[in-house]
Amino acid sequence: MKLLKSSLATAVIAGALSTSVMAADIFAIGGKPDDPFWSRVKMGAEDAGKVAESQGGSVTWLGPQNYDNLGPDAAELIRQAIDQGADAIVAPDWVPEAMDPAFKAVKEAGIPFVVYNAGGIEKADELGALNYVGAVDYKSGYAAGEYLGNAGQKDGACVNTLPGAANIEAFCNGFNDGLAAVGGTGSVLQLPATAFGDATAVAQAVRAHLLQNPNINAMFAIGDADTNATVSGIAQAGKTGQVQVCGMNFNDSILANIQAGTQACAIDQQGYQQGFFAVSILNNHVMYGTTIPTREILTGPGVIDSSNVELVIAGVKAGAR
DSSP states (O other): OHHHHHHHHHHHHHHHHHHHHHOOEEEEEOOOTTOHHHHHHHHHHHHHHHHHHHTTOEEEEEOOSOSTTHHHHHHHHHHHHHHTTOSEEEEOOSSHHHHHHHHHHHHHTTOOEEEESSSHHHHHHHHTOSOEEEOOHHHHHHHHHHHHHHTTOOEEEEEESSTTOHHHHHHHHHHHHHHHHTTOEEEEEEOOGGGTTOHHHHHHHHHHHHHHOTTOOEEEESSHHHHHHHHHHHHHTTOBTTBEEEEESOOHHHHHHHHHTSOOEEEEOOHHHHHHHHHHHHHHHHHHOOOOOSSSEEOOOEEEOTTTHHHHHHHHHTTOO
């Protein structure tokens, strides 16, 4: 009996040690705490992290306090994750020239990682990531430009409040090309990074730009807060109904805009899914050595407009969107 008990105890200890060795401490780098889009990504990452936690692992979220020095700050967060002993890392490649060296340090440290939200599969492959999870930024912008152009709005401007960020530049390039594909023309209203999320600054800039360029009848904004500010700026310029807006991502006020007709569409890249899938892929990889053969897991773009906004609202109430 003593021998049996001893054997069982040894097996339990061995099992515990095995679980401890395999458990994944995953670090996810994302946006700043009060960014509505990134709060949904964070929720997805943390929900996937519940599985990691049940297996003895963890998910740690790291984000910058602001976007004034986005690339270098995000690169530093990646290096912090390495220094803190991450078993796996999830991060966007917002500013490649600043962030790629940090990703290479992750690779050199032998830490598996997934690029998500920004960068695309080509960059993920170049850096040696397991996969890319997210929308293709260029295609998201393209969808907005094509949509507004097909609706008859042929002269557009992309409101860029994060100049230098690769994903934002791709949004604007895609928007302009989408317009051009259906016979329109696009341009960029570039503001300093301090304007991102500053409703007053964005609204005033949009108002001034429209008064100086009365031919513009389509605008594209790069996020929830900036879209609402763009709608406000259009109203301040007396252009409501004349200038149509499409923006990246959505929240309750964006959905209300679409219902009211003050916003034509929103481009959905499903932030919750980005965080959830990226963390899940890495947790299973660290725990069990699994890989996903599908190269890039696309979460968008999807178009939300008057034809499906009620379904989206129902999904939000159910906690599924």
